[in-house]
């Protein structure tokens with residue numbers, strides 16, 4: 001098996017009294033895309049800064065591509081890392097091409113490479129203009145181009161789709177999918193959950209610096225045991241009087257069925273002559289996320305109340 005790209009072992013980081021991260025464990029494989037989710041102040045940026053080597057943990061170990069990111073020997077590994085910070089800022093007086101060429105050179109890449117990246121993110125037409133004339137979306141695209149310099153082995157992206165219009169967002173995810181097939185590992189922080197699910201391999205949900213959940217969406221869904229939504233059609237209200245089904249029914253005619261009863265309910269529905277269609281919907285990433293956060297809030301309240 002290939003060496004993991006990132007390993008966090010029992011990592012904690014505190015700022016005076018505040019525990020920004022507590023006992024975090026994570027192994028990120030080559031070509032793996034991890035979605036890192038949490039409310040404001042959950043610790044997402046802190047985790048990225050630890051991986052970048054900008055800060056060091058108080059407890060535990062961080063290893064990136066086999067080295068400690070704070071070590072002197074980590075310089076060669078940094079050239080293989082791309083980082084898009086939240087609210088990215090650039091030198092306003094320079095043109096887009098000048099900015100990107102500057103960053104490309106820092107990573108040992110050429111102006112030609114910078115130009116190709118500007119084309120890839122769709123702002124080549126504005127590359128001669130000063131960055132101060134760029135719209136929010138154009139700045140974000142420039143930020144992405146900066147993160148993509150040198151075909152990184154590891155990409156850390158903080159809110160990458162903020163300010164992007166729907167087509168730029170779709171193009172961004174296409175690039176992520178493509179980089180993944182080339183073996184790039186990605187950590188992607190986002191508050192915008194719809195649309196992310198199909199582009200990540202695993203999700204990590206954190207709150208108050210602690211891991212609430214880590215796994216594939218299917219694993220998290222199964223762990224959370226969230227009901228499956230089944231919408232039968234053509235039954236013309238028969239469900240209301242069906243003793244086997246009526247307890248699952250909501251006011252819109254959909255059935256909310258526990259995962260372990262899905263098959264028995266489906267068999268029951270399929271036996272109905274008038275059934276014309278059936279639609280199944282598993283909990284989406286947003287619902288899974290809300291579930292884990294609400295569970296954490298309940299535990300927190302119990303803890304405070306001494307339960």
Ligand SMILES: Nc1ncnc2c1ncn2[C@@H]1O[C@H](COP(=O)(O)OP(=O)(O)OP(=O)(O)O)[C@@H](O)[C@H]1O
Pocket residue numbers: 015018019020038039040041042043044045046047086
């Ligand atoms: N340099 C610092 N000094 C003191 N506290 C800090 C520092 N950096 C971060 N924190 C605190 O650590 C906690 C985690 O912050 P972090 O920036 O990692 O959160 P986040 O999940 O990225 O939030 P957001 O979604 O708002 O960007 C917050 O309570 C924050 O105020």
